[in-house]
Amino acid sequence: MRLSTVILPVRRWHEGGRDEWSRAEELGFHAAYTYDHLSWRTFRDGPWFGAIPTLTAAAGATTRLRLGTLVTSPNFRHPVTLAKELISLDDISDGRVTLGIGAGGTGFDAVVLGQEPWSPRERADRFAEFVTLLDRLLTQDAVTAEGTYYSAVEARDIPGCAQRPRLPFAVAATGPRGLRLAAALGQAWVTTGDPKLFESGTAEESLEAVRGQIGRLGQACAEIGRDAAGLEKILLSGFTPGRPLDSFDAFVDFAGRHFELGITEIVVHAPIPDSDFAMDPALFERIATEGLAQLSR
Numbered sequence: 596m597r598l599s600t601v602i603l604p605v606r607r608w609h610e611g612g613r614d615e616w617s618r619a620e621e622l623g624f625h626a627a628y629t630y631d632h633l634s635w636r637t638f639r640d641g642p643w644f645g646a647i648p649t650l651t652a653a654a655g656a657t658t659r660l661r662l663g664t665l666v667t668s669p670n671f672r673h674p675v676t677l678a679k680e681l682i683s684l685d686d687i688s689d690g691r692v693t694l695g696i697g698a699g700g701t702g703f704d705a706v707v708l709g710q711e712p713w714s715p716r717e718r719a720d721r722f723a724e725f726v727t728l729l730d731r732l733l734t735q736d737a738v739t740a741e742g743t744y745y746s747a748v749e750a751r752d753i754p755g756c757a758q759r760p761r762l763p764f765a766v767a768a769t770g771p772r773g774l775r776l777a778a779a780l781g782q783a784w785v786t787t788g789d790p791k792l793f794e795s796g797t798a799e800e801s802l803e804a805v806r807g808q809i810g811r812l813g814q815a816c817a818e819i820g821r822d823a824a825g826l827e828k829i830l831l832s833g834f835t836p837g838r839p840l841d842s843f844d845a846f847v848d849f850a851g852r853h854f855e856l857g858i859t860e861i862v863v864h865a866p867i868p869d870s871d872f873a874m875d876p877a878l879f880e881r882i883a884t885e886g887l888a889q890l891s892r
Contacts, residue, residue: 626661668699697767783827
């Protein structure tokens with residue numbers, strides 16, 4: 596199992612932002628991700644910086660740590676411009692980028708460009724078209740494609756990604772279409788559990804929900820002749836019932852039970868005081884440095 600972190604882009608780079616990323620590397624995290632939003636929930640009226648510039652700066656502040664979005668969505672992105680930014684970021688980081696990508700939610704980002712809210716069907720259609728075109732853009736020197744929602748006309752992406760054939764996709768999905776997309780184009784799959792259980796469900800119900808998601812992912816892989824064991828399975832914590840980050844022992848139990856289900860990477864949020872992600876920094880660092888070792892005892 597791997598342990599990673601999410602660093603939300605809420606601090607100015609020279610006022611603690613840079614230090615968070617370099618400290619994540621020092622603590623031994625496998626990867627450090629950030630949300631790719633223009634604003635997010637309770638942080639809407641405070642500082643919030645762009646994901647790609649932040650990750651580019653983080654690439655210069657680290658040397659080993661993998662970097663990525665968790666997650667990017669079509670809400671305010673286009674595959675052609677995103678591909679160019681990702682190729683540049685992958686080059687600057689010397690091949691340390693993972694693209695977490697999902698269909699996106701219905702929050703601020705969904706209407707910030709003045710568009711009408713998308714129906715669930717349109718959102719799923721856009722997601723599939725977006726990821727499929729992005730895959731082509733990141734693996735071919737020149738792409739022309741005409742889609743229902745996204746098109747490209749002789750889009751050039753030379754020299755391509757530092758990672759070959761392209762940087763890995765971590766596809767966030769729980770529905771049938773998204774899981775098929777993860778099976779077809781993902782190098783990893785991302786879940787936050789079942790959101791319907793967050794407020795009123797139990798830890799046991801959440802485990803069963805994740806077990807079911809992994810099973811359906813396996814079925815999607817089997818349908819195309821892919822071995823699901825080769826697909827990394829990432830859990831972004833913080834959105835399941837219970838309080839697994841209240842103590843070290845609680846985290847070890849939480850991580851161990853998800854490892855038994857087949858989760859291969861758990862992501863914990865870096866502490867942000869006076870927020871939903873408030874946490875004792877000493878506990879966060881202990882989880883980073885001792886958490887996985889405890890699982891092997």
